[in-house]
Amino acid sequence: MKSLRTLLKLAERDLETLRREMAAMIQRQRIIEDRIAGHDQTIAREQALAQRDYESARVFGGYAAASLLRRRAMQSEGEIVGAEIERIRELITAAHVETSKFERLLELEEARAKARAEKRENEELDEFATMRAGRTREA
Numbered sequence: 001m002k003s004l005r006t007l008l009k010l011a012e013r014d015l016e017t018l019r020r021e022m023a024a025m026i027q028r029q030r031i032i033e034d035r036i037a038g039h040d041q042t043i044a045r046e047q048a049l050a051q052r053d054y055e056s057a058r059v060f061g062g063y064a065a066a067s068l069l070r071r072r073a074m075q076s077e078g079e080i081v082g083a084e085i086e087r088i089r090e091l092i093t094a095a096h097v098e099t100s101k102f103e104r105l106l107e108l109e110e111a112r113a114k115a116r117a118e119k120r121e122n123e124e125l126d127e128f129a130t131m132r133a134g135r136t137r138e139a
Contacts, residue, residue, distance in 0.1 A: 008102040
């Protein structure tokens with residue numbers, strides 16, 4: 001029974017570690033999304049400036065191509081983080097199952113111990129009643 005408690009604690013610790021890792025990945029994904037949104041706003045500002053100024057319009061083509069590559073890189077990073085989040089989500093599901101198995105085994109072990117204690121107590125009461133009945137007959 002002591003080993004089950006230890007295994008349960010380890011499973012709970014692993015689950016908590018995975019939850020923290022998931023939170024960190026979700027935060028990372030939000031940061032990437034914010035960077036993409038900021039990047040899109042910058043491109044829109046530069047495009048508006050290029051429409052008003054001739055010199056800006058000449059350079060905007062190169063800037064737009066480089067910006068597109070940068071945005072694709074950020075999107076790719078976001079997709080990688082999204083895949084990692086899904087992987088961690090699956091690991092969390094498996095860890096929940098493992099934790100609940102240990103909890104159930106612990107409950108069953110406690111129920112068995114309680115049943116053994118009740119059986120032992122009933123046997124002691126039966127023995128006591130038998131001894132008392134024997135004394136009553138002798139007297």
